[in-house]
Amino acid sequence: MSLARVKWTGLLARYGLTLAFLAMVLALAFLSDRFLSVSNLLNVLRQTSINALLAFGMTVVIIGAGIDLSVGSLLAFAGVVAAGLAVAGWPAYLAILAGLLVGVILGSFNGAIVAYFKIAPFIVTLAGLTIFRGMTLVYTGGRPITGLPEAFYVLGNASLLGLPIPVWIMLGFLLLTHFILRFTSLGRAIYAVGGNEEAARLSGIPVARVLFFTYAYAGLASALAALVLDGRLNSAQPTAGTGFELDAIAAVVVGGTSLFGGKGNVFGTFLGALIIGVLNNGMNLLNVSSFYQQIVKGGVILAALLIERLASARNQ
Amino acid sequence: MLLQMKGISKHFGGVQALQEVDFDLNANEVHALVGENGAGKSTLMKILSGAQPADQGSISLAGENISLRSVTDAQAHGIIMVFQELTLVPDLSVAENLFLGHLSRVVNYQALYKQAEAILADVGLQLEPSRAVRELSVGEQQLVAIARALAQHGKILILDEPTAALSAAETERLFELIEGLRGRGVGIVYISHRLEEIFRITDRVTVLRDGKLIATNEVASVSTAEVVRQMVGRQLQSYSRSQRRVGATLAKVDIQTSKIAQLNIEVKAGEILGLAGVVGSGRGEVITAMFGYQGHSDWGKHRVHEPRDAIADGIFLVPSDRKTQGLVLELNIRENTALAILPQISRGGIIQPKTERQQVTQWIKRLSIRPPEPEKLVWQLSGGNQQKVVVGKALATQPKILLLDEPTRGVDVGARHELYDMIEQLALQGLGVIVSSSDSEELVSLCDRVLVFRQQKVVTELTTPFSYEEVVAYVTGAR
Numbered sequence: 045m046s047l048a049r050v051k052w053t054g055l056l057a058r059y060g061l062t063l064a065f066l067a068m069v070l071a072l073a074f075l076s077d078r079f080l081s082v083s084n085l086l087n088v089l090r091q092t093s094i095n096a097l098l099a100f101g102m103t104v105v106i107i108g109a110g111i112d113l114s115v116g117s118l119l120a121f122a123g124v125v126a127a128g129l130a131v132a133g134w135p136a137y138l139a140i141l142a143g144l145l146v147g148v149i150l151g152s153f154n155g156a157i158v159a160y161f162k163i164a165p166f167i168v169t170l171a172g173l174t175i176f177r178g179m180t181l182v183y184t185g186g187r188p189i190t191g192l193p194e195a196f197y198v199l200g201n202a203s204l205l206g207l208p209i210p211v212w213i214m215l216g217f218l219l220l221t222h223f224i225l226r227f228t229s230l231g232r233a234i235y236a237v238g239g240n241e242e243a244a245r246l247s248g249i250p251v252a253r254v255l256f257f258t259y260a261y262a263g264l265a266s267a268l269a270a271l272v273l274d275g276r277l278n279s280a281q282p283t284a285g286t287g288f289e290l291d292a293i294a295a296v297v298v299g300g301t302s303l304f305g306g307k308g309n310v311f312g313t314f315l316g317a318l319i320i321g322v323l324n325n326g327m328n329l330l331n332v333s334s335f336y337q338q339i340v341k342g343g344v345i346l347a348a349l350l351i352e353r354l355a356s357a358r359n360q
Numbered sequence: 361m362l363l364q365m366k367g368i369s370k371h372f373g374g375v376q377a378l379q380e381v382d383f384d385l386n387a388n389e390v391h392a393l394v395g396e397n398g399a400g401k402s403t404l405m406k407i408l409s410g411a412q413p414a415d416q417g418s419i420s421l422a423g424e425n426i427s428l429r430s431v432t433d434a435q436a437h438g439i440i441m442v443f444q445e446l447t448l449v450p451d452l453s454v455a456e457n458l459f460l461g462h463l464s465r466v467v468n469y470q471a472l473y474k475q476a477e478a479i480l481a482d483v484g485l486q487l488e489p490s491r492a493v494r495e496l497s498v499g500e501q502q503l504v505a506i507a508r509a510l511a512q513h514g515k516i517l518i519l520d521e522p523t524a525a526l527s528a529a530e531t532e533r534l535f536e537l538i539e540g541l542r543g544r545g546v547g548i549v550y551i552s553h554r555l556e557e558i559f560r561i562t563d564r565v566t567v568l569r570d571g572k573l574i575a576t577n578e579v580a581s582v583s584t585a586e587v588v589r590q591m592v593g594r595q596l597q598s599y600s601r602s603q604r605r606v607g608a609t610l611a612k613v614d615i616q617t618s619k620i621a622q623l624n625i626e627v628k629a630g631e632i633l634g635l636a637g638v639v640g641s642g643r644g645e646v647i648t649a650m651f652g653y654q655g656h657s658d659w660g661k662h663r664v665h666e667p668r669d670a671i672a673d674g675i676f677l678v679p680s681d682r683k684t685q686g687l688v689l690e691l692n693i694r695e696n697t698a699l700a701i702l703p704q705i706s707r708g709g710i711i712q713p714k715t716e717r718q719q720v721t722q723w724i725k726r727l728s729i730r731p732p733e734p735e736k737l738v739w740q741l742s743g744g745n746q747q748k749v750v751v752g753k754a755l756a757t758q759p760k761i762l763l764l765d766e767p768t769r770g771v772d773v774g775a776r777h778e779l780y781d782m783i784e785q786l787a788l789q790g791l792g793v794i795v796s797s798s799d800s801e802e803l804v805s806l807c808d809r810v811l812v813f814r815q816q817k818v819v820t821e822l823t824t825p826f827s828y829e830e831v832v833a834y835v836t837g838a839r
Contacts, residue, residue, distance in 0.1 A: 227710055227711060228706070228709050228710050228711065229702035229703065229705075229706040229709055229710075229711055230709060232695060232698075232699075232702060232711065233702065235688070235690070235691060235695070236688050236691065236695075236699055239688035239689065239690040239691060240684070240685075240687065240688040240689065240690075242684060242685050243684075243685055243686055243687055243688050243699075244688065244699070245653075245666075245667055246651075246653065246667050246677065246679055246685055246686070247667075247699040247700040247753065248667055248668045248671040248672075248700050248757075249699070249702070250668065302690075306688060306690040306691070307690050
């Protein structure tokens, strides 16, 4: 194999995702005159923020070689609890904190069962998916909660320094997640446990505690997403977040994080979420039927993974 | 003559694994194949079972030359290997396993069970054919695996360490089965480290050493001492030990495993203690239990249930399998080396990059890990350098007692001597070092004292000076 070829595939493996993203942006800029407008780009970011938040939490879980299917339902429950308490007269900031706390508690529930009872995360969080949805329906009686205080609206729609608040939240959480993964001993331990649990245990890493944390963190991420969604809709829907876990997993995987654990980073996930967001936005602008949109989205996810697989296979 | 292998040679890279080895087997014969690790036993048998091609040499079956291109090829000729790790499917029934790969598309279970019963009865096994293999004891599984080989019209059975995981009673049943096969035209190649067994049930014993045929003996006219001499063959020249003085007792450890109720071992400062024994002798379980891994131990202060407990007490284990237990292959040299000292290199939970780099570069230098690049992913390193990373990770914790389980398995000679030097240095610095190894030569090179394990018991304790021959004799049960 020639040197040029090696370099080319190496570049593709490393920057393929970025290149694909830029190509997509460029194509949409040509196809639609509205795409590159500031208001549309901000709109894409705002729409992406919810999936991105879920995906950041999911990244941490997946690097630990787990999976969390319950994030969509968890989002719904945290969302209705915060909204419900606010409507019931709690001060908005307390209601918001309670929503976050609920997220951490439900995530911890998943984490405790996975980590301490050693049950497969797929099963545990699949159960969580239906349990949390059921809890949401019981709590709301199946009806949306409306009439939220001003603070929620601000959270979902206001802007600061030209960027919408949800985008600030997304960027803040992106940096926090990156910091944890990259610079703390906990983050290092997550990679180790996900890469080789046995080796991690033999190195004295508290494996169960580390796994527990990843699910609690995903719970926090979902609750943040829930608050943003409450604010954007100015209400809390009991059916909110249905199917969101799949978009989040898609963003993580497109972003280059291995489903086998031990490998990946949150910036890749961010890019993955942006690709999915731009794709949705672009297809809406081009009036692609929502039926076709699903097919295209699935196709793009597969294509991203195939390119990466081919490039990394060549590189070895 | 049933089988004749002539002038078999095989090399891997620059290593000559087999050099013009002859081996033959008669019908109704049990022929033992012995030799230390790396002598070439398994390579020879891989060639016979079609798993690997020979570079040179011929194989003939009943006087006719054959070529074995694959395992299926060999099986078609009736040559079947019964593996050390069993290859039955645990969730299928005994009958299904017996005929696995030869089942009709739609299975008539009544007929299948009937056939299975006949085969089982034939080898004197009383088992319900519909039982799941998972429910059987290891010994019963071994017998089923042999029955399966016979069901597939095996003419030549290769048994690789068949008694390694068996209890004494199960071993007896296996021997009965083997005796029962005499007079049926079947030939058996019996690979084992246990000379007692070999002298009980085999007719001839062939000794390999360093890929060469040393001798083929009639068991009736050779002594165990002679076989041990053939296995050992030479004086050790390769590694010269340093002068050490063994210090005071560091700790006394009580050990419990699933098979050993109670064992007490004394660890001394500056001493390298060896644990010798074949696979299944209990040696491996003892060293992991000392670390609170797959067993418990008590170092005098408190019970150790988890590796974490042991690490906190200044004990560290370099595990036997670096790929599945020692390393996180996706991470780099730096991250692996620092894995066990995360609390020490962090402040407020945040890793201090400078402290980390100092630690890591220090161990890369002291262990001469190549390439000396902290950011190199460990799966890209050679086996020897991977092992050095695991040792570096262990030493970074500054243990008082270092446990090494098969420290040089799959490590080339150069790196092996570097590791030996390191281990000796540690002992000179006053650490207590325990080495568990299936390589008797390694133990002779390194250890001041060796405990020999056989059937979950310490059968003898050797202190310097002792010879390679002595260790092998005790390990194989010749003494």
